[in-house]
Amino acid sequence: MRAMIAAALAMVTSVALADDLENAHRQTLAGRDAYWNCLAEEYTRDRNKIMSGQDFTSLIATVCPSERQNFRVTLVDYLSLQFPDVDAGAHLTTANNAIALAQKDIVKAFIGRGPAPK
Template sequence: MRTMIALTLMLTGSSALADDMDDAHRQALQGRDSYWNCLAREYSPDRVKTMSEQDFIANIAAACPSERQNFRVSLIDYLAMQHPDEDSGRHLSTANHAIELAQKDIVTAFIRRKGAPN
C-alpha cells in the first residue's frame, strides 16, 4: 500500500513538472514572438526610409524594452527548468544571445533592403 501511494505521488509530481515545463516553454515562445513582432513594427518601411544604418542599429538596440525583457525572463525561466544544474549566468548569457540574434536578423534585413536597387 505504501509503495502504491509513493508511486502515485511520484507520477503526479512528474506530471506536474512536465506541465510546468510545457507552460514555461509556451511562455518563452510567446515572449519570443512578441519581441519579434515588436521588432518587425520598428522595421516598417515608413519608419526606416530615411534612417542611416547606424541610426537603425541604435533604434533596434533600444526598441521594445518590455518585450525584450519579457522574452529574456521567460527564456531564462524555461532554461532553468530544463537545465536546473547549470549556472544561472549561463542561462542569462543564452537569453541575451537569443536577443542579439533577433536584433541582428532585423538589421541584416534592413541593410539588404537599403542596398537593393529601388
C-alpha cells in the same frame, strides 16, 4: 503500501513538472513572438526608411524594452525548468544571445533592403 504511495507521488510530481515545462515553453514562444512582432513594426516605420544602417542598429538596441525583457525572463524561466542543474548565469547568457540574434537579423534585413527610393 509505502512503495505504492511513493510511486504515485513521484508520478504526480513528474506530471506537474511536465505541465510546468510545457506552460513555460508556451510562454517563451509567446514572448519571442511579441518581441519579433515589435521589432518588425519598428522595421516598417516610414521614419526609419531614411536611416543609415548604423543609426537603425542603435535604434533597434533600444526599442521594445518591455517585450525584450518579457522574452528574456520567460526564456530564462523555461531554461531553468528544463535544465535545473545549469547555472542561472548561463541561462541569462543564452537569453541575451537570443535577443542579440533577433536584433542582428532585423538589422541585417534592414541593411539588405538597400537605400530608400528617392
